[in-house]
Structures are given as C-alpha cells and as structure tokens.
Amino acid sequence: MPLNSQTAKILALNPSGSRSFEHAAEKAKEIHATHVLITEDLPVASWQMGSGEDPYPAWYLHQPALLKIFPPDMIKPYVDPNHAESVASILEERCSILRTFGLKAYYCTNEPQVLSEAFFRDHPLLRGPRVDQPHRSRRPHFAPCTDRPEVLNLYRESMQMLLQRCPEVSLFSFLTTDSGSGFCWAPALYPGRNGPPECEATSMSDRISTFLRTLKASAEENGREIELNLVEIPPRRWMAPTFDEPEAIARKLPRGLAVNSREGPDGRPFISGTGLETLWGNCFYPLTGLPRPVAFLRHLAASYRHSAPRKVLAFTDSANNDLNFSLAYEFNAAHASNRLEQMAFLRKIASRIAGEDAADPLLDLWLTIDDIETLLEPLDFGPILRMGCVLARWINRPFVPFPEELDSTESGYWRAFLFQAKGDVQANDLADIQGMRMFSGWGARMLVERTIERILERLETSFPLAEAAGQRKTLTRLKALRCLIRTCRNAVAYQAQLDRVNEANVPPDPDPVLGTKATWARNDLLRIAREEIHNCIELKCVLSEAGDEHVLDTASSPQEETIMRLGPDLQTQLVRKTEIMFEHWRDYDRLFTEPNV
Numbered sequence: 001m002p003l004n005s006q007t008a009k010i011l012a013l014n015p016s017g018s019r020s021f022e023h024a025a026e027k028a029k030e031i032h033a034t035h036v037l038i039t040e041d042l043p044v045a046s047w048q049m050g051s052g053e054d055p056y057p058a059w060y061l062h063q064p065a066l067l068k069i070f071p072p073d074m075i076k077p078y079v080d081p082n083h084a085e086s087v088a089s090i091l092e093e094r095c096s097i098l099r100t101f102g103l104k105a106y107y108c109t110n111e112p113q114v115l116s117e118a119f120f121r122d123h124p125l126l127r128g129p130r131v132d133q134p135h136r137s138r139r140p141h142f143a144p145c146t147d148r149p150e151v152l153n154l155y156r157e158s159m160q161m162l163l164q165r166c167p168e169v170s171l172f173s174f175l176t177t178d179s180g181s182g183f184c185w186a187p188a189l190y191p192g193r194n195g196p197p198e199c200e201a202t203s204m205s206d207r208i209s210t211f212l213r214t215l216k217a218s219a220e221e222n223g224r225e226i227e228l229n230l231v232e233i234p235p236r237r238w239m240a241p242t243f244d245e246p247e248a249i250a251r252k253l254p255r256g257l258a259v260n261s262r263e264g265p266d267g268r269p270f271i272s273g274t275g276l277e278t279l280w281g282n283c284f285y286p287l288t289g290l291p292r293p294v295a296f297l298r299h300l301a302a303s304y305r306h307s308a309p310r311k312v313l314a315f316t317d318s319a320n321n322d323l324n325f326s327l328a329y330e331f332n333a334a335h336a337s338n339r340l341e342q343m344a345f346l347r348k349i350a351s352r353i354a355g356e357d358a359a360d361p362l363l364d365l366w367l368t369i370d371d372i373e374t375l376l377e378p379l380d381f382g383p384i385l386r387m388g389c390v391l392a393r394w395i396n397r398p399f400v401p402f403p404e405e406l407d408s409t410e411s412g413y414w415r416a417f418l419f420q421a422k423g424d425v426q427a428n429d430l431a432d433i434q435g436m437r438m439f440s441g442w443g444a445r446m447l448v449e450r451t452i453e454r455i456l457e458r459l460e461t462s463f464p465l466a467e468a469a470g471q472r473k474t475l476t477r478l479k480a481l482r483c484l485i486r487t488c489r490n491a492v493a494y495q496a497q498l499d500r501v502n503e504a505n506v507p508p509d510p511d512p513v514l515g516t517k518a519t520w521a522r523n524d525l526l527r528i529a530r531e532e533i534h535n536c537i538e539l540k541c542v543l544s545e546a547g548d549e550h551v552l553d554t555a556s557s558p559q560e561e562t563i564m565r566l567g568p569d570l571q572t573q574l575v576r577k578t579e580i581m582f583e584h585w586r587d588y589d590r591l592f593t594e595p596n597v
Helices: 015-029 080-100 116-120 150-167 204-221 248-251 293-305 318-336 339-354 354-379 384-391 408-415 442-468 472-504 518-547 570-581 585-590
Strands: 009-012 035-037 104-110 127-130 142-144 169-176 229-234 257-261 310-315
Touching: 015 080, 015 318, 035 229, 080 104, 142 339, 204 229, 204 248, 204 257, 204 384, 248 257, 257 354, 293 310, 293 318, 293 339, 293 354, 318 339, 339 354, 354 384, 354 442, 354 472, 384 472, 408 570, 442 472, 472 518, 518 570, 570 585
Parallel strands: 009 035, 009 310, 035 104, 104 169, 169 229, 229 257
Antiparallel strands: 127 142
C-alpha cells in the first residue's frame, strides 16, 4: 500500500541522468508522491573557481543559484552562459519527464548567493554582506543586498525565467548563511554581522518578508503558484542563529511562505525534513551504495509523527533507491509505529531480499551499519570521512615527517585539491581542516582512536553477516569503509605524534652507542606510517577487485576532479602515496636517534 497523499507530498531523490530520473519519477508516482527534487547531480560550475587560488567557491559550485542559472540581462555578462544553459536544459528536461507523470518539481539551492567581484565593481551599490568563512577563503565573497529594489527586480526576472522553462517547479527550499549565501546584517554571518550601512536599520523580519513576497509575486505575475521555505544552516553551540525570532518573521508571511519551516501567517509547521541527507552530506561519503534502511525507516516513521503537511523522503544514493522505495511503499500498511514493529517490518523486507534462511543475518547487518553511523556522529564537524579523506585529501596524500619538502612531483596530484585557504604551514598539517582544530593534539588523538576502535569492532562483525546474507556488494563497500576509517585514525594519530616530537625538539644523536634502542615515539610514528601504507594497499585491492562497480564517488574524468570530489585515478594515487612514504623513510632519522643494537 503506497503512502497516501496526506502523509507524503514530496519525494526528494538523487537522480543521475534522464533515464535514471525517469525511473525515479515513475517510482515516485507509484507511492503517491507529488514532487521530485530536480536540483541534485547537476554539472559543477567550475567557472566560479576563477584562477583557482581561492578554494572557497567549492562550497557553492554545485548550487544552482537562480541568478546564475536563469540570469537577467544585468547578470549575463558575469556568468558562464554555456554552464547556465547546460543546467537550465537539464532542469527543463527533468520537468518534462515529471509532466508525463503528473508530478511537480522541487528546487533546492542556497540564496541569496555570492555574485562575482566583477559584478560588484560595475554595480557597487548592489554589494551586500560578506558571506564567506574567513578561515576557508583567501579573499572576501559578497552576496547582493536584497534590500535594494534593483536586486529584488533581478530575482523577480530570474524567477519568471525559471518558471517559463520549468513550469512544474512549485516548491522551493533555500538554505542561507552557508556555502556562499546570506542576508545583510544577519547575526550568523561567518565574518560577523555586516552589510551596507544604509540598510542596517531594516529589521530582519521586514528584509526576509520582502524578499520572499517578491519571489511569490513574481511567480503570480507569470500565472504560477509557488511555495518557498527559507532555512538557516542549523547553528552549533558556537554559532549564532540566523533568525532570532522565526515566528515573528512567519507572522509577516502569507500561506505558502515559510522561515525555518514555520509557515505564515501563524507559524504552523511547513515541512518535515524526513529523510537522509544529500549524497555529499551522507556520513559515509565518499563511499557510495551502502544500504541504510534502518536510518531511512527511522526518518520515515518520524514523518508520520510530524504535523507538517509536507514531507520529504530523501533518496540520496541511487544504488539503494529500489530498497528505499519498497520501504516507503509498504510502510503505511505495516503500521510500524514503534521500534519492535519497525524491526518486524525490516525482517519481512530482509526475508524477501535474501530468503528466509538469510533474513536474520541481513537484518543484523543493517542494524550494524546503523550502529556504525551512530558511532560516527561524535566526529561530525562536517562528516569526518568527507572533511578528512576528501577535502583534506587524507586518502591519497603521503604522511611524511617533513611535508614541506615534498616537490611538485610528490604533491602535485593532491595539493591542488586540498581545501586549505591559509599558508603552507596549515596545508602541511594533517589536522588543520579549514581552520578547524577539532582533531588536533594528543587528547583529540585519544578520543578519535577510541571512537574508531569501536567502529572497527562493529565493522569486523559485519563481514560474516554480509557473507551469510549473500550481500557481496555490501561486503565490498564495508571493506572499503574499513580502509577509510583507518585512514582517519592514522591521519589524526600521525599528526599528533609528529607535533609532540617537533615540540620536544630533541636532536638525534648522530653516533649512538651500541645498545641504543628506538624510542617509543619513533616506534609509534613509524608504526602508524606503516599501517597507513598497508591500509592504502588494501583499499587499492578492494577497488581493483570491485572492477566497474561504483564503490567510491569519483569524477568520471581527471578534468572533473574537484576539491569536493576525488579523481578517477585514485587507485594509481594510492600506490603513489605509498611509494612517496617509502622514499622518505630515512627522513625519520632526522627526528630520532637511530637504534643501534
């Protein structure tokens, strides 16, 4: 029995290509969804990287900002017309597919988003707030001031252009104050509350209300009705909220407009974010295809309890879309409202997939994967596998005692994709991830190692379960995950020990007497390095044995490798990493007295 339209109105997917999108739309129709997300897996706007000296644009290259994809005449000289048309055409094609199924489109991006410095040089009065994170950028980045009538007119034109080409779009979600977006004088802006002085006195409620109402009115001028939810990046304890009083803002909005999922004019719930994160927000990224039915079912059950009339079911990994569709399709009939009923429901699905004899190990396997996901949460200052293995390139950069001495042949294949906006000192520090020191120091090493010990224990129990359940592809992914997890442990431990040795600054004895043994610090650092070498070899073997199977998310060509996505020649790079580490093995003699026994 499918989800009824009163329970689930939106289905968010991670489509890949028109054929996959058509299949997803067909499945969405089967479970009585009303909307399908169209803004995932789009071409990256690499033109915004400029000369590449500043890594910060990587945070918004994949976000289809209205003004950049549907640019008004004033904006056209400052965007790449080929990229804009490419993305607009894909969105148009997806909407055409949805039209055949009688479905609507769901459009997600970040707004108001950064515009180029060239635009603001030519139109200085339209410059709004600085919105970049200062420790992650090499130059300031500014969004337009939405208090200016000219900027509102730009958004009005852009919205109308979008709806003319993509009339199925009726629901929007804008994330703000993150990834190159923000409003003037918002308290949570990363550089601090800022903007043009002439609009400082404008209340945030008036600013947001005017912006959202402008977009809604522009759609109505085009004969369209839209709904729009503006959401802030969820603040952590050290962050200020973007909207101090979202209820006050909601009271200035009509029905169909919402702030932080509070809909005007009375602040009632607008939408429930019931589903898993986007592919890049997945805690296992860059690993792909790992089934997460326990987490999906947990979010699905939460959607039933939420009073919001709009629900989001996020299918973020196309390898498991069919499994998640089955869960969504049958959940309503299962009446799985509590934990026990949910486990019985999953047991039934497991039996269908693996057979009655293998159902129990498959269910245990799914529960173990969920345990691992839970154990990863304390390390989430941004998912550690993405922030460390990808953005800090732990996965393919060599761990050496003097990284500053690596020449271009040893660093060229990874250094250009290292998300590091400061100098070489920070770039050479494995623990310095975009100005965040959460994994730096001996205490961090202890906490990370203990957390990862528990994850590795759970991973070891998952292997026989995957074999017993006949889940060969899942077993391959779990082995790759083990390698990624070990790399995280080794990177943090290596840097902590290296820092400790450098701070002690004990010069090695050039002529140690017979009987001199290696110090504990030397043995520890070399052990970590050797473990990482063998770990890289193991990961290379896992990927080789998988063949064409998509285990890690990588670019399809070297030209498409970005800060956010690994390159297609990762296996070769893993080998190169181990070679470089061995080539610099005698460098440790400059840190420690060599044993002489």
